[in-house]
Amino acid sequence: MNTQFFSVSDPRDPALRTVGEILRRGGLAAIPTETVYGLAANALDDCAVRGIFRAKGRPADNPLIVHISDYSQWAPLVREIPAQAKQLADAFWPGPLTVILPKSDRVSSVVSGGLSTVAVRMPSHPVARAIIDTAGVPLAAPSANTSGKPSPTTAQHVKDDMDGKIDCIVDAGPCSVGVESTVLSLAGNKPRLLRPGGITPAMLERVLGSIDIDDAVFHQLAAGKTAASPGMKYKHYAPKAQVTILKGSLQQFCEYVDAHKTPDTLALCFAGEEALLPVPAIAFGNEADGKSQAANIFAALRDVDSRGAGQVFARFPQMDGVGLAVFNRLVRAAAFHIVEL
Numbered sequence: 001m002n003t004q005f006f007s008v009s010d011p012r013d014p015a016l017r018t019v020g021e022i023l024r025r026g027g028l029a030a031i032p033t034e035t036v037y038g039l040a041a042n043a044l045d046d047c048a049v050r051g052i053f054r055a056k057g058r059p060a061d062n063p064l065i066v067h068i069s070d071y072s073q074w075a076p077l078v079r080e081i082p083a084q085a086k087q088l089a090d091a092f093w094p095g096p097l098t099v100i101l102p103k104s105d106r107v108s109s110v111v112s113g114g115l116s117t118v119a120v121r122m123p124s125h126p127v128a129r130a131i132i133d134t135a136g137v138p139l140a141a142p143s144a145n146t147s148g149k150p151s152p153t154t155a156q157h158v159k160d161d162m163d164g165k166i167d168c169i170v171d172a173g174p175c176s177v178g179v180e181s182t183v184l185s186l187a188g189n190k191p192r193l194l195r196p197g198g199i200t201p202a203m204l205e206r207v208l209g210s211i212d213i214d215d216a217v218f219h220q221l222a223a224g225k226t227a228a229s230p231g232m233k234y235k236h237y238a239p240k241a242q243v244t245i246l247k248g249s250l251q252q253f254c255e256y257v258d259a260h261k262t263p264d265t266l267a268l269c270f271a272g273e274e275a276l277l278p279v280p281a282i283a284f285g286n287e288a289d290g291k292s293q294a295a296n297i298f299a300a301l302r303d304v305d306s307r308g309a310g311q312v313f314a315r316f317p318q319m320d321g322v323g324l325a326v327f328n329r330l331v332r333a334a335a336f337h338i339v340e341l
């Protein structure tokens with residue numbers, strides 16, 4: 001398949017009409033959002049949605065997020081919109097929050113991965129919103145990476161994974177948040193955070209009162225346990241190299257790396273530390289600045305592969321605020337391998 005490229009900076013760009021047309025007739029389009037690039041298809045067209053799973057190599061039981069650009073598109077997708085869901089939408093939509101509710105019959109089991117619930121989000125990226133508008137249908141869109149690889153935060157990342165497999169890629173520059181949306185389930189008794197993201201637990205609790213945080217946010221799923229969010233049971237964000245997170249001071253980090261380095265060792269560090277390390281290093285944002293780490297972590301993980309690293313030692317990100325999302329992604333890239341110095 002010949003993949004078309006569109007470079008767009010203005011949501012009124014006429015090229016977006018072509019993208020809307022591609023989506024309406026059942027095609028696949030990689031689109032920018034404020035979090036990461038998404039691989040979109042008409043959420044109401046099972047045949048189109050199956051194409052997403054094929055292009056990504058995604059397991060069929062891992063459900064997709066449905067993207068809307070207007071509140072009126074939400075009610076038809078769910079059984080009802082409870083008060084808490086409304087409050088969340090008022091506070092955080094459009095933006096990087098996904099809300100899970102029991103699904104209506106209009107959402108097929110292809111989209112929901114066989115679950116009785118559906119995840120919905122209204123992105124804030126003006127180009128994403130314009131594409132949903134011109135398509136005129138809700139769009140199912142997972143991150144536009146090959147399953148298991150780090151999520152794409154630039155159109156070049158998407159091209160590296162999807163060229164020749166999808167109809168088009170819309171380039172609107174790098175994503176500002178850099179990690180995928182916060183996923184919150186309102187389908188159980190108490191609101192439950194399934195995936196941390198740009199909307200932090202503290203922000204959610206300001207609206208909802210206390211929430212539960214799913215165990216899988218911090219820990220590897222125990223063998224035989226069912227994941228609340230199927231995506232959490234799969235290998236994720238993993239570069240080819242073996243990644244180890246080192247918890248300690250910069251000096252302890254340098255000493256450990258020096259003692260354990262091999263010719264293909266690389267360090268993932270904070271900005272400004274590169275020159276102090278005994279091995280080549282890639283920075284993923286500023287120390288104690290979760291937002292800048294989120295914006296850079298996936299590009300850094302992709303760089304690790306392009307630089308041919310075999311062993312990677314990473315600095316431990318702070319776990320509060322958006323930092324929790326950075327930790328959650330990095331600890332999966334490291335297959336939960338953390339060494340306390």
Ligand code: TXA
Pocket residue numbers: 033035036037038039062063064065096098100112115117118119121141142143144179180181182183194195228229230231232
């Ligand atoms: O920021 C984002 O959310 C990006 C952009 C493109 O919007 N999308 C994204 O989609 O990250 P994806 O498919 O890569 O991640 C969706 C996650 C998966 O872990 C999936 O298992 C979970 O959300 N999920 C989706 N629907 C669910 C449901 N009904 N119940 C539980 N988990 C669900």
Ligand code: MG
Pocket residue numbers: 142143151
């Ligand atoms: Mg993904």
